[in-house]
Amino acid sequence: MPRSRRPARRRTSGRGRTGDVAAERLRRETGTLARDVRAHVCLAYPSPYRVGMSSLGFQTIYRTLNEAGLWTHRAFLPDEWDKHALAWPRPPADIRTYEGRRPPADHRVLAVSVAYELEIAGLVRLLEGARIPVLARDRGEHDPVVVIGGPLTFSNPYPLLPFADVLVLGEAEHLVGDLVDDLLRAATRSAALAAAEGRPHMLLGELGAPFRGDLPDVGKAPRTWLPARSAIVTPDTELADMYLVEPERGCSRPCTFCVMRRSTNGGMRWFDAEEVLATIPEHARRVGLVGAAVTDHPQLEALVSGIVDSGRRIGISSLRADRLTPRLLSLLHRGGYRQITVASDGISERMRTMLDRRIREEHLRTAAERVAAAGFAGLKVYEMIGAPGETEEDVDELIEFARELASIVRLTLTFSTFVPKRNTPLDGAPFVGVETSAARLRRIREALSGQVTLRPQSPKWAHVEYLLARAGSEGGHAAVAAVHAGGGYRAWLKAFERVAEVGRPIRYGDEEAWARRKGLAALRVPDRIVRRREAGSNGPPRAS
Ligand code: SF4
Known part of the structure; x- marks a missing residue:
């Protein structure tokens, strides 16, 4: 070592x-x-x-x-x-x-x-x-x-x-x-x-022999310490001049790829709109609502209108397509939004179902119509290439649906490549591969050229993220070697040549009990697809 x-x-x-x-x-x-x-x-x-x-x-x-x-x-x-x-x-x-x-x-x-x-x-x-x-x-x-x-x-x-x-x-x-x-x-x-x-x-940390023991539980802050909020407002950040506050923490939804899913730390904890509004300092001219699932806040419109009606601009870290009401969009427009961003993640209806994403085509279509009607400059949609079971037919569906959305509103698609994370039901799923991901991105680019703006992230760095995501403490030592070797993609591959994946059981929250009751979602979802296929509604999942 x-x-x-x-x-x-x-x-x-x-x-x-x-x-x-x-x-x-x-x-x-x-x-x-x-x-x-x-x-x-x-x-x-x-x-x-x-x-x-x-x-x-x-x-x-x-x-x-x-x-x-x-x-x-x-x-x-x-x-x-x-x-x-x-x-x-x-x-x-x-x-x-x-x-x-x-x-x-x-x-x-x-x-x-x-x-x-x-x-x-x-x-x-x-x-x-x-x-x-x-x-x-x-x-x-x-x-x-x-x-x-x-x-x-x-x-x-x-x-x-x-x-x-x-x-x-x-x-x-x-x-x-x-x-x-x-x-x-x-x-x-x-x-x-x-x-x-x-x-x-x-x-x-690792003092002596490599650590192989059980991890302690993750900390969970009592409500008296929340909501989290920023101390400093500065024009020199990605979120320029924005005061940040967290009106909710965690998420109550089950997306199988997401570390912040419901079982990680007990689901969503939310704070009364008045309590959140009371934290905003007088000097803050822009307010960012930060959280894993802010649009699931039960008083979202009251919260947003409290900020916008005070003459401030607003930013929200995560918008769900199925929560974009005309009133919320109107408030966001008044609060300075010019483009609305939502996540699809799965690139087809079948993949969103596979991932338990619970966003459907009709939600995205309605969101596009409402965004266009409310006068925004465009809609941006996050997509994730290479989740388990994704096929070329899913890519075809994405292309076709993107053309439909682009006929409604100016469309931007951003792409990451799926990385299976520990402490999620998809822990242990394969990485799709740099070549496969790059080839699918190329095909999408050629098909949508001139119709949709595309912002793909590098599959190579998703691969490095994957190597680290499944590694044990040896992964930290490999990272030192990779950085010292220049930090390029090849340096990372070389540094990880001898690093074995370290398995560990699902650990945090009630995930284990959930898995015992229901079966791992990664295994459960193909069953669902098979049932749908038997009913004649879809094709089979195939390993990519
Ligand atoms: S992807 Fe979003 S909605 Fe799904 S579990 Fe994670 S935070 Fe919740």
Whole structure:
């Protein structure tokens, strides 16, 4: 197993272009906390500022720690360290915190939030750029305690184990304050790790032999800690000048590919519209409603109208096609929306049924008609290529249906390639393959050229995501090798040549009981298709 070398500490001024950019961004922020104090905690994000500051989870932990008096500053991957394409060795400038202009290594605790598998490459670069030994086992008494959490821990936290001194699983806002407080009180690094050991929803990372034990349960924040909301509003993010608030957490639906499905952490928890509206600060001119299933909020129209009627603009992280009423669309139009985005995911009626997506052709058609009637510039639909059982006939259906939608409204289709995730019923399903996915995308592009705008994501990076999604802690070590080999697709393939898939049982929530009662959805769904076929309504599912 590769071991990382302790990077040599180098003196750098911390000024120059990166420092200037940070100072300028700080100047444009509203709501910055702990600006003029010396912080003992560095909260870092393994992607650039514009991505990290758009993460409500990252903003929530920043606010939570500072409100508890645990002064926390922020660090990000420099803009130019693109997560896929950075040549190795990395650029010479060190990473510094935004507020304090200090190296993250000078802090007692480094907390990192990782959203999904491909950000593990950013994590490696972040630690190297922060002059902190990448692997937990190489750290010494004077290194910060590295605490890692974030959305990836709901699915497959194993590849994070080599990097974490302490890994926090699931929701963390109610856990992180006490944890950090105890870490800061400990006299030595070993005492800090001892203080973290055995806490609920946490484990020490890979210190010694590869970790193979059972994972603790994921954390679930009590309602008193919610709704999550951002501290800082800035024009320099993907969601420019937007205050973020989470009117609901989780989802009560059963989509078989989705980590946020109903069994992961107890379904949807929602908050009264008045309670959510009361959190919006006076200075916020744009409000983003963030959550897995915001349009399932039972008071959605009251919530949206409360924001729009106050003269603010609005953004919603997820819109369901079957929840787009004319009134909601009218409110969204008044709130600044120019294009409506919904998800289909399955590329045909059969695939949506296979995935338990519960969005049907008629919902998408009606959504297109209403979007056009309400005067929006267009409709964007998320599609997912390569889910289990997808065939060329499904691609034919997508093409035909896309032409129909494009005759109603200006249409954009975005495509990802399906990656089976741990802690979902489709865990263990095959990856469709880069060639197959690319060929289907090519066919769709040729068929819809000039009629539909297409935005495909790279199947190669979906493949890398797949390799990490099914890996154990060895996947983290392979990620270090891949980044050091340049971080290109071939480097990842080579690094994973010897990494075996590590199976583990479905783990979180009541998924296991659900599977016992119903049978795994991945197995159950083909039965349903077979029944439909016997009734003469559809063709057989075929492995692609
Ligand atoms: S895809 Fe959306 S609707 Fe389906 S389970 Fe996930 S969050 Fe819920």
